[in-house]
Amino acid sequence: MTVPSQELIGTVTAESGIEGTAALDETAVPSRGRIIFRRFIVQKSALFGLVLLVVLVLLAYVGPIIGKWDYSQPDYNSFLVTPNSSHWFGTDGTGTDLFAATMRGAQKSIIIGLLVAVLATSMAAIVGATAGYFGRWIDTVLMWIVNLLLVIPSFLIIAILSPRYHNNLTLFVVLLGMFIWQITARIVRGQTLSLREREYVLAAKYMGVSGPRIIARHILPNLASLLIIDATVNVSVAVLTETGLSFFGFGVQPPDVSLGTLIEAAQTSATTQPWLFLFPAGFLVLLLLAVNLIGQGLRDAFDPSAGVAV
Amino acid sequence: MGKYLVRRLVNYVVLVFIATSMAYLLAATSLNPRSHFLGRNPPVPVTTQDDILNRYNLNDKTPVFERYGTWIDNIAHGNLGRDYDGGYVGANLSRRMWVSGQLLLIGTILGGLVGVAAGAWAAVRHKKATDVALTQGAFFILSCPVFVIAILLQVGATRLNNAVGSRLISFSGQFDPAKPGGFFSNIGDRLDHLILPTITLMLAGASYLMLYQRSAMLDVLGSDYVRTARAKGLRRRTALIKHALRTALIPSVTLFTYAFATIFVGATFTETIFGWHGMGEWFVQTIQGSDTNAVAAITAVVGVLILFASFLQDVVVAMLDPRVRVG
Numbered sequence: 001m002t003v004p005s006q007e008l009i010g011t012v013t014a015e016s017g018i019e020g021t022a023a024l025d026e027t028a029v030p031s032r033g034r035i036i037f038r039r040f041i042v043q044k045s046a047l048f049g050l051v052l053l054v055v056l057v058l059l060a061y062v063g064p065i066i067g068k069w070d071y072s073q074p075d076y077n078s079f080l081v082t083p084n085s086s087h088w089f090g091t092d093g094t095g096t097d098l099f100a101a102t103m104r105g106a107q108k109s110i111i112i113g114l115l116v117a118v119l120a121t122s123m124a125a126i127v128g129a130t131a132g133y134f135g136r137w138i139d140t141v142l143m144w145i146v147n148l149l150l151v152i153p154s155f156l157i158i159a160i161l162s163p164r165y166h167n168n169l170t171l172f173v174v175l176l177g178m179f180i181w182q183i184t185a186r187i188v189r190g191q192t193l194s195l196r197e198r199e200y201v202l203a204a205k206y207m208g209v210s211g212p213r214i215i216a217r218h219i220l221p222n223l224a225s226l227l228i229i230d231a232t233v234n235v236s237v238a239v240l241t242e243t244g245l246s247f248f249g250f251g252v253q254p255p256d257v258s259l260g261t262l263i264e265a266a267q268t269s270a271t272t273q274p275w276l277f278l279f280p281a282g283f284l285v286l287l288l289l290a291v292n293l294i295g296q297g298l299r300d301a302f303d304p305s306a307g308v309a310v
Numbered sequence: 311m312g313k314y315l316v317r318r319l320v321n322y323v324v325l326v327f328i329a330t331s332m333a334y335l336l337a338a339t340s341l342n343p344r345s346h347f348l349g350r351n352p353p354v355p356v357t358t359q360d361d362i363l364n365r366y367n368l369n370d371k372t373p374v375f376e377r378y379g380t381w382i383d384n385i386a387h388g389n390l391g392r393d394y395d396g397g398y399v400g401a402n403l404s405r406r407m408w409v410s411g412q413l414l415l416i417g418t419i420l421g422g423l424v425g426v427a428a429g430a431w432a433a434v435r436h437k438k439a440t441d442v443a444l445t446q447g448a449f450f451i452l453s454c455p456v457f458v459i460a461i462l463l464q465v466g467a468t469r470l471n472n473a474v475g476s477r478l479i480s481f482s483g484q485f486d487p488a489k490p491g492g493f494f495s496n497i498g499d500r501l502d503h504l505i506l507p508t509i510t511l512m513l514a515g516a517s518y519l520m521l522y523q524r525s526a527m528l529d530v531l532g533s534d535y536v537r538t539a540r541a542k543g544l545r546r547r548t549a550l551i552k553h554a555l556r557t558a559l560i561p562s563v564t565l566f567t568y569a570f571a572t573i574f575v576g577a578t579f580t581e582t583i584f585g586w587h588g589m590g591e592w593f594v595q596t597i598q599g600s601d602t603n604a605v606a607a608i609t610a611v612v613g614v615l616i617l618f619a620s621f622l623q624d625v626v627v628a629m630l631d632p633r634v635r636v637g
Contacts, residue, residue: 151322152329153612155578159597160337160605240455244579247457248594263457267583270461271468281458289453296449 036225039301046297053290056283060106069097071104071257083275090275092265102280105259108252109239109287112173116238119177121184121231125223128188129215133196143189146182154179155241162250172242172251180237184230188223195219225302232295236288243284259284322621326613331378333609334602338377341600343368343394366392368602381606391603399607402592407611409484410576410588417508418573421515422566428516429523429562430555433531445524448517460510460583467506481506483585507584511577515569519562527558560630567626571619575612 030038040046068086069075074095075087083090089098131142158175165171192215195201201218209217220227245251246260254261259280266276343363347354363369367380384391390399432444451459467479480486485500530536531554539549576589585591589608596604 148325148328151325151613151616152332153609153616156593156605156609156612157333157336159594160333161340162597163342164340236453243455244457247579248582249598263461267457267461270465274465277461277465281461285454285458288455289450292449292453 036298036301040297043297043300045293046301049290049293049297052286053294056106056287056290057110060103060110063103064100064107067097067099067103069100071096071100072255080273089279090273092276098262098276098279101257101262102259102283105252105257105262105280106283106287108256108258109242109260109284112169112176112242113235113239113291115173116176116180116242117231117234119173120181120234120238121227123177124181124184124188124230125220125227126215127181128185129192129219129223131185132189132192133211133215133219139189143186146185149179150182152179155245158241158245159248159250162245167253167256176238176241180234180241184226187226191223191226192219195222229295229298229302232291232298236291236295239284239288239291322617326610326617329613330606330610331382334378334381334606335374337602337605337609338374341597341602341605342370343600343602344370345600346394366394366396366603368394381603385610390607393604394599394601399604402604403589403607403611406576406587406589406592407574409586410581410590411574412484413504413507413581413586413588414511414573414577416504417511418515418566418569420508421512422519422562422569424512425516425519426523426559426562426566429520430527430558432520432524433527433558434550436528436531441524444520448520451513451517452521456510456514456577456579457583459513460506460580463506463509464583479505481584484587503584507577507580507586510580510584519565522565523558523562526561527554530554530558560627563630564623564627567623568619571622572615575615 076095078091079095080093081091087097127142131139204214242251243260246258247264252258262280270277347359367377428444432441435441464481467481471477480503484503489496489499536554539553578590581588581590593608
């Protein structure tokens with residue numbers, strides 16, 4: 001792999017931190033963000049994931065503009081046609097253009113995945129850091145709630161509530177987010193417990209900086225790598241859960257479409273009309289693969305030594 | 311130590327109780343069992359509807375906390391309540407847990423074995439072709455939702471059956487009801503029906519476990535005690551298996567214990583797609599059918615099983631990890 005170049009970047013920053021930039025007069029000291037970005041981009045698989053994700057997102061949002069059909073307006077002249085120049089992904093039994101439907105479903109999955117990930121990671125960061133920093137009864141209460149939510153089978157509860165959020169996207173996103181932040185919150189709490197004893201945190205504390213401000217300025221920035229990786233992983237968890245719930249009719253519901261509802265509808269005819277299954281399923285798998293590759297790449301970029309035998 | 315365990319256990323019981331109560335209240339207020347009477351021809355008189363719903367403690371006209379009280383009272387007497395159609399939740403539950411157990415037993419064990427073996431092998435062959443192929447394969451499978459894998463396998467099996475010209479692989483239900491004979495004479499048929507769901511479960515479980523096992527093994531391979539084992543003259547194979555793998559097994563065994571203890575929870579997608587009438591399928595059906603008491607019972611059972619699994623996990627870690635065992 002690219003160990004030599006990573007080593008080089010690593011040493012450069014380590015030295016420049018102490019001795020200043022004198023030794024490296026011709027090159028500016030790269031910021032931490034740039035270093036991470038470079039370490040990320042030199043990994044072939046991570047780069048592939050990033051490019052794949054960009055292509056998929058572009059396809060999902062630009063595709064419907066170029067496409068000739070709308071997902072809600074069936075073409076009554078062509079039922080169950082195979083992919084052709086007019087219907088790029090073919091049509092289903094009601095004449096719905098599968099390209100338009102797949103792109104619509106993909107938009108849903110992407111939006112839901114991103115929103116849920118941001119929501120869940122923010123929740124985890126705030127709750128975990130608050131519990132860890134303030135300790136005492138705040139810690140006890142918050143961690144008890146975290147443990148309770150871990151016992152409740154989330155998939156079940158979201159499904160039970162499905163009659164209530166009938167296609168209310170906001171509520172659905174909040175519910176999904178509510179159930180995937182707990183484990184990260186516990187990790188953030190553990191890290192905060194050690195961070196709060198550091199000199200710079202104590203210094204800020206004795207200078208009279210308030211608790212919430214210390215968490216925002218000193219604790220959370222130090223957990224940035226963990227949180228960024230967690231958010232990426234959560235995108236894939238959220239997309240999986242959303243499509244899974246929609247597959248059973250507990251998530252996005254007709255007349256709207258999701259990749260999950262499309263795959264469910266194609267389930268029985270997957271053998272005879274394979275295009276009905278292959279296009280939505282293929283899009284979903286590629287989307288998850290792209291997000292997972294990016295997550296893996298970020299992990300290696302933030303912590304190059306992890307998972308490598310020394 | 312004993313006091314600590316008891317306190318932990320009490321805390322768990324309280325958690326399960328609250329979780330189940332929440333599930334009951336949520337289900338009782340958002341599901342609508344009365345919908346079963348809608349659109350019946352001839353229409354069912356409202357008084358009859360109320361009578362039937364009252365009998366099963368499902369009437370939405372009764373205040374929800376009164377229904378909850380009745381439900382708790384029944385549970386305390388070992389009665390899990392009735393389905394909307396009069397069936398007994400307890401009887402259905404035990405039958406379906408057994409079906410789920412049968413379905414998941416082989417798949418879970420195979421998934422564990424394959425995952426650990428593949429992970430350990432990949433780590434030993436670090437950065438060689440085997441490692442790259444196994445890791446990328448596992449990564450790809452992890453990016454495939456279970457329902458996509460299951461449907462793809464069905465398509466593949468249908469193609470195979472058509473190519474051969476006879477039904478080589480059956481994938482709908484637990485067994486072929488048209489075949490005469492008892493359990494033992496049809497064991498081949500039952501195994502045949504197990505092939506695809508087992509592969510589905512195995513792939514999902516193994517790919518997950520493999521990545522864990524690989525990174526745990528990589529951490530251990532560079533450690534001093536493995537080098538010492540080699541230095542004192544052990545063969546590479548012995549050093550790897552007896553010293554490296556044994557320690558690197560701990561995280562995987564923890565995960566595997568969890569999966570194994572929850573086999574009675576069922577597998578929602580696999581059961582639904584392959585037509586196995588286990589817990590996972592039942593859960594989907596009860597929510598779609600607004601069957602409040604069954605939904606609450608499933609949540610309770612799942613909660614208890616998950617806690618049991620976590621407890622078992624702690625025990626297994628204590629047994630495996632010398633630091634925990636001695637300390």
